[in-house]
Amino acid sequence: MFQGRRLFASSAKWTNRELIYKEYGEPKNALSLLLKERDDQAREKQVLVKWIASPINPADINQIQGVYPVKPKLPAVGGNEGVGRVVSSLNPNFQEGDLVIPAQSGLGVWRDFGMHDGGDIFKIDPRFTMEQAACLQVNPSTAYRMLKDFASLGKNDLIVQNGATSAVGRYVIQMCKVWGIQSVNVVRNRDNIDDLKKELKDLGATEVFTEEEFVKEGKGFTNAKLGLNCVGGKSSLMVSRSLGRDGTMVTYGGMSKQPIQVMTGPFIFKNIKLAGFWMSDAYKHNTFDRKEMYDEILEMYLANKLETVKFNKIDLANYEEAFEAASNGGSKQMFFNDN
Template identity: 35%
Template sequence: MLKAQYTERGPVPQAVIQAVPFDRPVLAPGQALVAVLAAPINPSDVLTLTGQYGMLPPLPAVGGSEGVGRVVELGPDTQGPAVGQTVLLPAGCGTWATHVVVPAARLLPLPAGADPKQLAMLTVNPPTASLLLSDFADLQPGDWVIQNGANSGVGSYVVQLAKLRGFKTVSIVRRESAVAGVKAQGGDVVLVDGDDLAERVKAATGGAAIKLGIDAVGGKATMRLAATLAESAAIVNYGALSGEPCIVSPRELVFRDVTLKGFWLARWFRTTPQPKQLALLTELAGLIATGKLSTPIQATYDVSQIKEAVAAAAAGERQGKILIVPTEG
C-alpha cells in the first residue's frame, strides 16, 4: 500500500510530495477500507502543495481531494455500501493513495459499469460548472453564456451542461491550439482571447445579449469578459489562472450595472444541506455514467509516480486531466 504524502509546502509542488508505504490499517466501527480506482490532480491540489490555496490541511497530509474507489472491507458492526461496491470518496480525504480509510456513512454508491476515471472527477468540476450556470443568472433555453478558461476541466463541463440545458456558449481560450478541443466538446462559438474580444463576440453571436460571464482567469481578462455582457448581467469568478486580481472598469460596474461575484465550491459544500449536495452529485453521476458528461484525460500515473504526475498537472499546454490510477487494488 502506498500514499502520496507531503510534510511541507513549497514553490515547486512535485518537490514536496513523495510516495510512502503504509501497512494495512485495522478498522474501527464505522470505518471502511476502500481501494482507490482513480483520483484526479486538480489545480486546487497543486495550489495546496504550494501553500496558495484558500484552505490548507494540517501537515503531514496526503494529497488528493476527490476520487472513486471500491469497498474492500467494513469495520466491525458497520453499515455501509457492500464490499465490492464502487463509491465516491469523501471530499478532501487524501485520495492519492492505493487505499484510504474513510467513514462508511460518507460513501456515495455509484452506478455499476461506468468508467471510474470519469467518475473520479465528479466531486469538484461538474458541480462547480452546474452551480455556475444555475446560481448567478436566470437563464432560459436559447440564452447565451460566455466563459474564459474554456479548455479547463470546469470549462468543458460548462459547455456540455449548457448544451444539455439548451443554453448557447461563447468559449474563450488563451491559445489557438485549444480551440479544436473546445469545439469537439460542443462549444457553439470558440475564440482566442484578445483586446478586441467584445467586437468579435458581437459579430459571432449576431449581437446577442449575454446574461452571464464565467471567469477563471482574472486580471484584464475579467474586464474583457465583462465588456461582452448585456447591461445588468453578472460575471462570476471562480479562479485566477493569470495569478492576478480581477480587473473591471467603472464603465462596466457603474454605467452598465455589471456585477462581479465570486464562487468557491468548498464554501458551497460547507453551507448547503447534505440532501441537496447528494441530489446534485447523484444527478451528475447519472450524466457521467450514461456518457452525456465527460472530460478529456491526458495521462494516468501510478501512486509511485506521484512526482511525475504532479509535474505534468502543473505544466501548461495540457490537453486533458492528469489522473492517479493505482495499479494495486
C-alpha cells in the first residue's frame, strides 16, 4: 500500500537546506546554502524524498559553470546524481522507505528534502548500500552500457581504453574481469606509477601501460573489438590504432581538451567506426532496460566483484571545503546526510 494518507493532505512545514546557484560561475563563487521553511501542498502522484548521499562529479561542476549541455532553470539546486529514501508518497508506484535515484540529470539533489513527480525518480533495489546507490546512475552505468552496446564482446576478446584511472575506467576494468574480457589500459605517467599499475591489476586489468610505453608496446595490440576514449588528442590516436577489423572507438569524454585523432589507414582499410556516448542522453531516450542493468550491477556488488570509488563523506553545510578538495584534485567528495 502506498502511504498517501501520511503525506501532507494539508500543508506541512519543515526546514530544508538547498545548495543553490542563481547564476553560472565557479562553484566557490556561485553556490550558496539556502535555509528556508518550506510549506508544500502535495499534489496527485507526488513523492517526498529525503536525499541522503550525492557525489560531486565533474558534470556537476560544469553545470554550475554553465558549460554542461543540461541547464536547469535558474535559480537551481545543484547535484545530478544521488540516492534518497521516500518519506511519504501520493504516488501508487512509490512507498515509504523506497530507495530512489534521479530518473534524469538536472533534478537537483543537493538538498535535505525534495518534493518530486513520480516520473522524476527511479526506484532501485534496497540491497544497494548508500555509497553504491549514490554513484549508480553515472559511472558504473556508463561502463556497463559501453561494454554492452558497441561491440559483441565474448570471453578473451580485447578492449583498449585510456583514462583507466577514472571512475568509469575502473568500472570497465572490473566488469571486463567479471565477463572474461581482456582489458589493456593506458594511463598518464606519474611518480607512483608502479603502485598504480599494481592497483589496476588488482582490480582485474590484463595490462597497464603509460602513454609513453604504449607508443611502443601498443604495436602488439591491433585486434581490439572496442576502444574507449575519454582523453582525446594523441591518446585517442593510440586507442584507434589498436582496433581490429570493424572495431569501434567510443568517446565519452575529452579530458585533454584536444580533438579526437584516428589512424587514417586503419580507419579506411579496417572499417573502423567512431561513436560518442553520453549516459544522460541514453537515459533520456530510454533505449535499454534500466532495471535489468541495475540488477546485474547489484549482483556484481553482492558477489564482491565490483567496488565503488572511495569517497570522502561531508555534510552539505561544509560545501566550500568539499569543492576546495574536489578542485585541487584530492579525494572524491560525497555529500552525506543519513541522520
